[in-house]
Amino acid sequence: xxxxxxxxxxxxxxxxxxxxxxxxxxxxxxxxxxxxxxxxxxxxxxxxxxxxxxxxxxxxxxxxxxxxxxxxxxxxxxxxxxxxxxxxxxxxxxxxxxxxxxxxxxxxxxxxxxx
Amino acid sequence: xxxxxxxxxxxxxxxxxxxxxxxxxxxxxxxxxxxxxxxxxxxxxxxxxxxxxxxxxxxxxxxxxxxxxxxxxxxxxxxxxxxxxxxxxxxxxxxxxxxxxxxxxxxxxxxxxxxxxxxxxxxxxxxxxxxxxxxxxxxxxxxxxxxxxxxxxxxxxxxxxxxxxxxxxxxxxxxxxxxxxxxxxxxxxxxxxxxxxxxxxxxxxxxxxxxxxxxxxxxxxxxxxxxxxxxxxxxxxxxxxxxxxxxxxxxxxxxxxxxxxxxxxxxxxxxxxxxxxxxxxxxxxxxxxxxxxxxxxxxxxxxxxxxxxxxxxxxxxxxxxxxxxxxxxxxxxxxxxxxxxxxxxxxxxxxxxxxxxxxxxxxxxxxxxxxxxxxxxxxxxxxxxxxxxxx
Numbered sequence: 098x099x100x101x102x103x104x105x106x107x108x109x110x111x112x113x114x115x116x117x118x119x120x121x122x123x124x125x126x127x128x129x130x131x132x133x134x135x136x137x138x139x140x141x142x143x144x145x146x147x148x149x150x151x152x153x154x155x156x157x158x159x160x161x162x163x164x165x166x167x168x169x170x171x172x173x174x175x176x177x178x179x180x181x182x183x184x185x186x187x188x189x190x191x192x193x194x195x196x197x198x199x200x201x202x203x204x205x206x207x208x209x210x211x212x
Numbered sequence: 213x214x215x216x217x218x219x220x221x222x223x224x225x226x227x228x229x230x231x232x233x234x235x236x237x238x239x240x241x242x243x244x245x246x247x248x249x250x251x252x253x254x255x256x257x258x259x260x261x262x263x264x265x266x267x268x269x270x271x272x273x274x275x276x277x278x279x280x281x282x283x284x285x286x287x288x289x290x291x292x293x294x295x296x297x298x299x300x301x302x303x304x305x306x307x308x309x310x311x312x313x314x315x316x317x318x319x320x321x322x323x324x325x326x327x328x329x330x331x332x333x334x335x336x337x338x339x340x341x342x343x344x345x346x347x348x349x350x351x352x353x354x355x356x357x358x359x360x361x362x363x364x365x366x367x368x369x370x371x372x373x374x375x376x377x378x379x380x381x382x383x384x385x386x387x388x389x390x391x392x393x394x395x396x397x398x399x400x401x402x403x404x405x406x407x408x409x410x411x412x413x414x415x416x417x418x419x420x421x422x423x424x425x426x427x428x429x430x431x432x433x434x435x436x437x438x439x440x441x442x443x444x445x446x447x448x449x450x451x452x453x454x455x456x457x458x459x460x461x462x463x464x465x466x467x468x469x470x471x472x473x474x475x476x477x478x479x480x481x482x483x484x485x486x487x488x489x490x491x492x493x494x495x496x497x498x499x500x501x502x503x504x505x506x507x508x509x510x511x512x513x514x515x516x517x518x519x520x521x522x523x524x525x526x527x528x529x530x531x532x533x534x535x536x537x538x539x540x541x542x543x544x545x546x547x548x549x550x551x552x553x554x555x556x557x558x559x560x561x562x563x564x565x566x567x568x569x570x571x572x573x574x575x576x577x578x579x580x581x582x583x584x585x586x587x588x589x590x591x592x593x594x595x596x597x598x599x600x601x602x603x
Contacts, residue, residue, distance in 0.1 A: 115344065116341060116343055116463065145361045145362045145470070146358060146361065147354050147358050147418075147419075149349060149351060149353070149357075149415075149416045150413070150414050150415055150417075151329070151330060151351065151415050151416070152330070153331075153333065153337060154330045154331060154334065156349055163348055163349065163350060163354050163358070164358070165358055165470070173466065174344070174465060175350060175463065175464070175465045176348060177348050177349070185361065196347055196349075197347045
């Protein structure tokens with residue numbers, strides 16, 4: 098099964114959130130944990146991006162592309178880009194991969210490629 | 213609510229300081245107490261962001277109040293990211309305004325140079341969302357960079373405009389003894405010359421080295437008091453006439469319009485409302501230019517210029533020391549420096565100097581109303597303050 102990034106759907110009003118929050122931003126009426134999980138779409142367009150040259154010391158690369166992507170359902174997500182020459186507005190598609198590794202932990206997150 | 217006045221100010225150089233954090237907080241407090249002519253206070257507020265992680269010290273206020281021999285006065289440490297300083301002033305304001313205290317000492321300090329610049333960047337990156345931003349390597353410069361790219365596309369801001377902010381603020385800092393960077397820079401040197409890419413490399417594209425504030429140690433203090441106490445002390449009557457604070461989404465990607473800074477707009481509106489003043493009354497302002505783009509964007513959100521036109525006012529020279537509305541006369545975070553917990557108090561220090569007419573070569577003529585914007589996270593927690601000279 099492919100790994101997914103989950104959005105959180107309010108059981109009271111149906112509004113979608115990413116990442117998880119305790120209270121729905123739209124209706125503000127849910128009880129704790131009253132959200133259903135729904136996989137986020139993986140395709141979208143690149144809203145903005147940067148190439149970071151001064152990464153935290155645990156990153157073993159000299160630079161990294163990061164971006165914010167507007168997904169097909171209108172939601173947005175921050176992720177890493179494996180795109181050599183990113184352009185604003187370009188179509189992209191995401192995969193869930195290891196994005197940051199420490200000694201005893203592996204963090205999975207979304208990595209976008211040209212669509 | 214009672215009226216609140218600034219009766220004393222103090223500051224250290226913003227630079228690399230080789231003495232303990234509690235002393236960096238206590239030294240400007242001593243200067244401020246001397247300035248005010250006070251030896252006792254009712255409460256001590258200490259603003260700091262990262263002492264537990266950087267300096268192996270928690271409960272900083274307890275150390276500072278004792279070091280100053282001000283015990284048994286109450287003491288509280290305030291951690292609110294880069295807006296810690298402004299937040300501490302707001303708490304001191306509430307203490308005096310409510311009538312609970314007559315004198316509140318508000319000091320701030322940070323010792324970031326205990327670690328190297330990449331580690332310092334990582335400590336500051338802890339402000340970002342742990343699961344939706346931090347895991348990807350998001351740093352504050354990277355959030356500012358993505359914001360800048362949208363601003364450039366939407367409003368026509370260019371690298372040259374960003375460079376103009378840096379040149380202006382470096383120029384202002386040349387006349388500020390306490391500034392971190394005393395270094396004249398030019399557009400040619402940072403953008404146009406063949407050496408520009410070496411002088412001014414990218415940090416997070418399109419932001420370059422000279423678009424980012426330095427990593428500074430430093431401390432700053434203001435002492436707030438009731439009108440009765442202020443009148444007795446006989447210093448120029450500088451009233452903290454308006455305070456405001458507002459927040460925005462933790463994740464930058466969740467904002468409906470990603471080029472808006474709604475927390476800046478909200479905090480400024482509250483401060484104007486309380487003071488009964490408007491942007492057109494402001495004579496001098498300190499804005500939170502941790503990145504050059506922020507001076508431009510904040511100058512719009514606090515109402516000095518229309519949205520999308522801050523860079524045009526900059527081009528016309530309106531924000532220079534001799535312009536219509538001088539911004540960051542101290543050198544700003546860009547050149548005065550950014551000792552995170554002390555920054556908001558450092559901004560207030562500059563405004564009080566200006567309103568007292570004690571700013572020396574960088575004095576704005578007949579300044580009566582001053583404004584500060586202290587920006588926490590990437591715009592998710594913002595404090596704005598308005599100061600007014602009354603005598």
